[in-house]
Amino acid sequence: MFIFVIMNYKQINLNDWELQGEGAFGESYFSKTDSSIMLKLMKPEGRKEDIIAEFENSRKIASVGFKTPAAIELVEESQSGRLGIIYEKVQEKISFTRMIHDNPSDLPRIAKIHAEEAKKFHGINCDPTQFLCYKETIRKAIPKLFTFKKYKDILKAAIELVPDSHGCLQYDFQPGNIVHSNKTGENYWIDMGDFGYGHYLFDIALLYMFTNILCTKKSVQQIFHMTEQQLRAYWVEFTAAYFGRSIQPDEMFGKKIRLHLAMAVTIKYHMIPAPGPIKYLILNVMLRKNLKGISLENVADIMAAKV
Ligand SMILES: Nc1ncnc2c1ncn2[C@@H]1O[C@H](COP(=O)(O)OP(=O)(O)O)[C@@H](O)[C@H]1O
Ligand SMILES: [Mg+2]
Numbered sequence: 001m002f003i004f005v006i007m008n009y010k011q012i013n014l015n016d017w018e019l020q021g022e023g024a025f026g027e028s029y030f031s032k033t034d035s036s037i038m039l040k041l042m043k044p045e046g047r048k049e050d051i052i053a054e055f056e057n058s059r060k061i062a063s064v065g066f067k068t069p070a071a072i073e074l075v076e077e078s079q080s081g082r083l084g085i086i087y088e089k090v091q092e093k094i095s096f097t098r099m100i101h102d103n104p105s106d107l108p109r110i111a112k113i114h115a116e117e118a119k120k121f122h123g124i125n126c127d128p129t130q131f132l133c134y135k136e137t138i139r140k141a142i143p144k145l146f147t148f149k150k151y152k153d154i155l156k157a158a159i160e161l162v163p164d165s166h167g168c169l170q171y172d173f174q175p176g177n178i179v180h181s182n183k184t185g186e187n188y189w190i191d192m193g194d195f196g197y198g199h200y201l202f203d204i205a206l207l208y209m210f211t212n213i214l215c216t217k218k219s220v221q222q223i224f225h226m227t228e229q230q231l232r233a234y235w236v237e238f239t240a241a242y243f244g245r246s247i248q249p250d251e252m253f254g255k256k257i258r259l260h261l262a263m264a265v266t267i268k269y270h271m272i273p274a275p276g277p278i279k280y281l282i283l284n285v286m287l288r289k290n291l292k293g294i295s296l297e298n299v300a301d302i303m304a305a306k307v
């Protein structure tokens with residue numbers, strides 16, 4: 001016998017909300033009647049599981065120990081059936097990307113603040129029984145990848161050399177996902193749907209992807225409100241503050257970051273809004289780019305590289 005469980009979400013009407021902005025995966029709205037809340041609504045083509053997962057993750061991270069807006073309620077837009085999350089609104093917020101757009105000469109200062117916040121964030125251990133372990137998730141994904149054996153062999157060797165860590169990972173780590181409140185003077189981590197734990201170089205690698213690879217794409221520049229040059233400069237300034245010196249993609253430590261990115265994308269490419277074969281193609285382009293100069297023979301040396 002089948003048992004159907006019908007979820008009833010609180011219904012909302014968009015007449016009560018004012019559109020604020022559009023991100024890659026949804027729209028944000030401010031309430032017309034309650035200045036303490038905001039709404040993040042998924043796009044029509046979005047997957048319900050993703051927004052439910054973001055809500056559940058956002059609820060659980062409330063006690064981990066970094067500043068993040070409280071997730072209040074999962075809601076459904078009555079007209080379209082799209083799901084959304086009502087969050088506590090960060091008052092007088094401005095994202096780090098918007099700050100750079102408004103005041104380009106501030107880029108080094110903002111990248112440095114982000115790096116300092118990130119070092120604290122990556123240094124917080126979270127409860128491994130509650131959250132996703134990225135090392136394990138990647139390890140399981142590698143054998144199933146639609147790619148060449150030589151790439152799989154490199155990735156399999158590399159993932160075993162990643163130190164175990166319970167440190168926090170945002171896993172969508174970039175300056176659009178941290179906002180400053182001009183009211184409280186504090187910074188808040190947002191967009192925590194992919195939150196989990198693991199080695200901090202996975203987050204750094206994802207920042208590398210936005211600032212050195214995807215930075216050439218107009219759509220990415222639009223979402224970030226930043227030019228290609230600004231995105232590239234962000235990497236230089238961020239790494240200088242995070243590691244004590246800027247990291248070049250072709251030095252040993254740069255290869256280590258690219259290798260982490262190759263590992264990181266093995267579980268991210270399914271989110272690309274394109275048909276299956278295109279996704280595989282993009283995955284393979286990313287792997288080829290990031291594994292340049294890396295072979296099974298030098299994986300151990302690269303993974304041992306120190307900054
Ligand atoms: N709690 C919040 N308070 C105020 N603004 C927020 C809050 N959460 C998100 N935003 C705004 O909404 C935008 C999109 O949010 P985000 O969670 O990053 O969505 P996406 O998944 O589309 O990237 C952010 O740039 C930010 O300006
Ligand atoms: Mg975002």
